[in-house]
Amino acid sequence: MPELPEVETIVRGLEAAVVGRRILAVQVLLPKMALAPVGVQFAPALVGERIVGSRRRGKYAVLLLASGRRLVTSLRMTGRLIVGDEGDAPYPATHVSLRLEGGLRLSFADVRTFGRMRLVEPTEAWDAALGLEPLSRDFTPERFTAMLSGRTTPVKVFLLDQRRLVGIGNIYACEALWGARIRPSRPGKALTSPAIRRLRDAVVDVLARAIELRGTSIDDYVDADGLAGGFQNRLSVYGRAGEPCSRCERPIVRTVIAQRGTWWCRTCQR
Ligand SMILES: [Zn+2]
Numbered sequence: 368m369p370e371l372p373e374v375e376t377i378v379r380g381l382e383a384a385v386v387g388r389r390i391l392a393v394q395v396l397l398p399k400m401a402l403a404p405v406g407v408q409f410a411p412a413l414v415g416e417r418i419v420g421s422r423r424r425g426k427y428a429v430l431l432l433a434s435g436r437r438l439v440t441s442l443r444m445t446g447r448l449i450v451g452d453e454g455d456a457p458y459p460a461t462h463v464s465l466r467l468e469g470g471l472r473l474s475f476a477d478v479r480t481f482g483r484m485r486l487v488e489p490t491e492a493w494d495a496a497l498g499l500e501p502l503s504r505d506f507t508p509e510r511f512t513a514m515l516s517g518r519t520t521p522v523k524v525f526l527l528d529q530r531r532l533v534g535i536g537n538i539y540a541c542e543a544l545w546g547a548r549i550r551p552s553r554p555g556k557a558l559t560s561p562a563i564r565r566l567r568d569a570v571v572d573v574l575a576r577a578i579e580l581r582g583t584s585i586d587d588y589v590d591a592d593g594l595a596g597g598f599q600n601r602l603s604v605y606g607r608a609g610e611p612c613s614r615c616e617r618p619i620v621r622t623v624i625a626q627r628g629t630w631w632c633r634t635c636q637r
Contacts, residue, residue, distance in 0.1 A: 371534025371577075382421040385467055394410070394464040424439075424497060502575070508563055548637060
């Protein structure tokens, strides 16, 4: 499932490939994947629009359009945004296809069809329910302390809650907690000030390092050029049950917290 570093990588790829181009034709092959505001038809509304920017918000890829509308894509489990040549064979499991100026095609493909591409009006606060960006200046230890105050949920569950912090999924939550030496089941309110600071730094560090390596390809994430990321080779705990912890050499364990597999080290995460 693409998390912040993977979506950031995709968005940067789109910035390079499609920003500045006009949309010439739109094909929707599976209507539930392409949503539009009431009274607006997805495909006709997009034809003639120019793509003027490419941004990420949480785990969403956002294409800014010249009209002020935005095309917001949620990739969910297996969604992909792939740029290719117009003449190439259609990308497998493509549900929405945008033909662009310059002989390019932007395909929204999704084997499991949980993802969505949504056209959003300029005034619509589509992201109002989303929380703080962990790579923004606002993610300070003070702010994080206030967010965790009084929280009885396990800190790992808190990290996954997109209403609090955005972009962190199972992989980077496990990795950040290992980096900060914090037991994933600890209630948020039980973290000391130094632990909160370590966790804040670990979140920022793991996300930044993963972006540098163009994301983690464990299931089937690929970037806008169809290439895999490189961070799967740098994971410290995620998916590594039974392997030695690189800090203390004790075996990494897998437990379940809130129905999600959780990888961590019983010895050095307290
Ligand atoms: Zn350890």
